[in-house]
Amino acid sequence: xxxxxxxxxxxxxxxxxxxxxxxxxxxxxxxxxxxxxxxxxxxxxxxxxxxxxxxxxxxxxxxxxxxxxxxxxxxxxxxxxxxxxxxxxxxxxxxxxxxxxxxxxxxxxxxxxxxxxxxxxxxxxxxxxxxxxxxxxxxxxxxxxxxxxxxxxxxxxxxxxxxxxxxxxxxxxxxxxxxxxxxxxxxxxxxxxxxxxxxxxxxxxxxxxxxxxxxxxxxxxxxxxxxxxxxxxxxxxxxxxxxxxxxxxxxxxxxxxxxxxxxxxxxxxxxxxxxxxxxxxxxxxxxxxxxxxxxxxxxxxxxxxxxxxxxxxxxxxxxxxxxxxxxxxxxxxxxxxxxxxxx
Amino acid sequence: xxxxxxxxxxxxxxxxxxxxxxxxxxxxxxxxxxxxxxxxxxxxxxxxxxxxxxxxxxxxxxxxxxxxxxxxxxxxxxxxxxxxxxxxxxxxxxxxxxxxxxxxxxxxxxxxxxxxxxxxxxxxxxxxxxxxxxxxxxxxxxxxxxxxxxxxxxxxxxxxxxxxxxxxxxxxxxxxxxxxxxxxxxxxxxxxxxxxxxxxxxxxxxxxxxxxxxxxxxxxxxxxxxxxxxxxxxxxxxxxxxxxxxxxxxxxxxxxxxxxxxxxxxxxxxxxxxxxxxxxxxxxxxxxxxxxxxxxxxxxxxxxxxxxxxxxxxxxxxxxxxxxxxxx
Numbered sequence: 001x002x003x004x005x006x007x008x009x010x011x012x013x014x015x016x017x018x019x020x021x022x023x024x025x026x027x028x029x030x031x032x033x034x035x036x037x038x039x040x041x042x043x044x045x046x047x048x049x050x051x052x053x054x055x056x057x058x059x060x061x062x063x064x065x066x067x068x069x070x071x072x073x074x075x076x077x078x079x080x081x082x083x084x085x086x087x088x089x090x091x092x093x094x095x096x097x098x099x100x101x102x103x104x105x106x107x108x109x110x111x112x113x114x115x116x117x118x119x120x121x122x123x124x125x126x127x128x129x130x131x132x133x134x135x136x137x138x139x140x141x142x143x144x145x146x147x148x149x150x151x152x153x154x155x156x157x158x159x160x161x162x163x164x165x166x167x168x169x170x171x172x173x174x175x176x177x178x179x180x181x182x183x184x185x186x187x188x189x190x191x192x193x194x195x196x197x198x199x200x201x202x203x204x205x206x207x208x209x210x211x212x213x214x215x216x217x218x219x220x221x222x223x224x225x226x227x228x229x230x231x232x233x234x235x236x237x238x239x240x241x242x243x244x245x246x247x248x249x250x251x252x253x254x255x256x257x258x259x260x261x262x263x264x265x266x267x268x269x270x271x272x273x274x275x276x277x278x279x280x281x282x283x284x285x286x287x288x289x290x291x292x293x294x295x296x297x298x299x300x301x302x303x304x305x306x307x308x309x310x311x312x313x314x315x316x317x318x319x320x321x322x323x324x325x326x327x328x329x330x331x332x333x334x335x336x337x338x339x340x341x342x343x
Numbered sequence: 344x345x346x347x348x349x350x351x352x353x354x355x356x357x358x359x360x361x362x363x364x365x366x367x368x369x370x371x372x373x374x375x376x377x378x379x380x381x382x383x384x385x386x387x388x389x390x391x392x393x394x395x396x397x398x399x400x401x402x403x404x405x406x407x408x409x410x411x412x413x414x415x416x417x418x419x420x421x422x423x424x425x426x427x428x429x430x431x432x433x434x435x436x437x438x439x440x441x442x443x444x445x446x447x448x449x450x451x452x453x454x455x456x457x458x459x460x461x462x463x464x465x466x467x468x469x470x471x472x473x474x475x476x477x478x479x480x481x482x483x484x485x486x487x488x489x490x491x492x493x494x495x496x497x498x499x500x501x502x503x504x505x506x507x508x509x510x511x512x513x514x515x516x517x518x519x520x521x522x523x524x525x526x527x528x529x530x531x532x533x534x535x536x537x538x539x540x541x542x543x544x545x546x547x548x549x550x551x552x553x554x555x556x557x558x559x560x561x562x563x564x565x566x567x568x569x570x571x572x573x574x575x576x577x578x579x580x581x582x583x584x585x586x587x588x589x590x591x592x593x594x595x596x597x598x599x600x601x602x603x604x605x606x607x608x609x610x611x612x613x614x615x616x617x618x619x620x621x622x623x624x625x626x627x628x629x630x631x632x633x634x635x636x637x638x639x640x641x642x643x644x645x646x647x648x649x650x651x652x653x654x655x656x657x658x659x660x661x662x663x664x665x666x667x668x669x670x671x
Contacts, residue, residue, distance in 0.1 A: 091577030
């Protein structure tokens, strides 16, 4: 599959020096994104999901951050690229859709003009042609009467339509990679489903790789083929969707899965993960999750667990031997079922 | 858009009406001293005062007096600042004549100063915003602090002292002093540089305010989500700042400019006085000093009219600049 690999991130670190100390927003993360595939990135707020992909897009201020590692896109390291070359990739090679469609479009410019501007930035063509292309893109994302709608301002659009317009803008230059940072968080549930369906369809039509950043495990389960679980600026587990959902290996992933409601377990209490995510300035030594982990043992507060495949079929970062993981997880599952029976 | 403008116009007419009632009550019905006595002058007989009272129409019913007065607010030939009411009883000249004769000076002063403070304030604000915490930003904000703190009368005298008096003493080419010599028309006065110091002095405090405002607005705008979107499109930083950032950041500045200019067209009293410029502001001050009620009423009405018109212009500009306003 290496030929399908679009994006390869190797040991990426993003640290921000602040007056309070060094914020280790991203602290050594490695993963790949393939063409035609959706990678779901999950984690709590402050786990470094957004910063990781903002760094990849080159949207963080390089002067204010220490960035290390490699981000290979089309065989070139984006982190070593000068700003003006990076700009040619931004929007062109990779497009991004943001969380809040209400504020992501410029309120003073017409929607069609904003999409056409993206096209004209990267393609040499007459304005009318770019505008026509913008209307086409609005049509592609399912906006009715695109020619009239293109002449309207963002405030005349509903939230769902604005997000469709953002997707149209992100895909207007046929990028290889689409990064969607919590694209449905600010939308109604019904609109959410439509937008996710749209992203799924466009992934096939445009043959792009998709990164879907979310804290909603339900969304990831519905649309992602691969899942990356992040915690305190690190990846703690990466695997196919079925592996991560059916056979999770990291205690944090267990906690996440137990904290979401299941339709078949009506009436049972959700189990939250005890404690709070750590401060990214004072990350706990060893495994950053160990203060909240009910299964911590000898090495957890001393050694940072390597992010490797310990025999479970996909890489994860936890010191527990694989047999123990399997035993503990089946016990937790059994406990969950008995609680359900008791209720 | 049309309904918005009609609503704004009606609102401004209401404002003008309130101004007219208040001005009328203050100057005609609650004057400090009897207007008839002031019009008749000192050392006059009762009969002469009565005659003045009759001449000024002060014996008419109040609504007749008010109608006569309020006509002066309506921009209609023969009505605006009508001579029945707005006729100076100090130098016996219609107030309209005085104001219209002086307004070119005031306009020259206000527009020149306006251009100056925009050209100085906005670039300083932009540089301060995009090079935040740099030396340029610190210098710019120090300038702003100075400009806001320095009173115009002090600054004007300081400029005259240094660039006119001291330069003259030392034999350097010095700035033209204050005032416009008789026989020189306005155009010649501008060419002779007589407005340069007044422009700078009047513009300084505004430039300071505008640079702060531009800086604050631009910094706030550059943190908006749509700026991130613009960057994600791959636009150059220059385009992000000047097209996407300034478009939003300068809209409130433009509207503010309209208001300030309208206010100054009613007369820049201090600057005109310090630099001895024969504008509306100077006339206002003289009228107040000599208790020339019709003149004071005239400039009040005139200034109110300009402020209201400026408000309307600002509303139209706002609607043109911000598409969200047009539909609300």
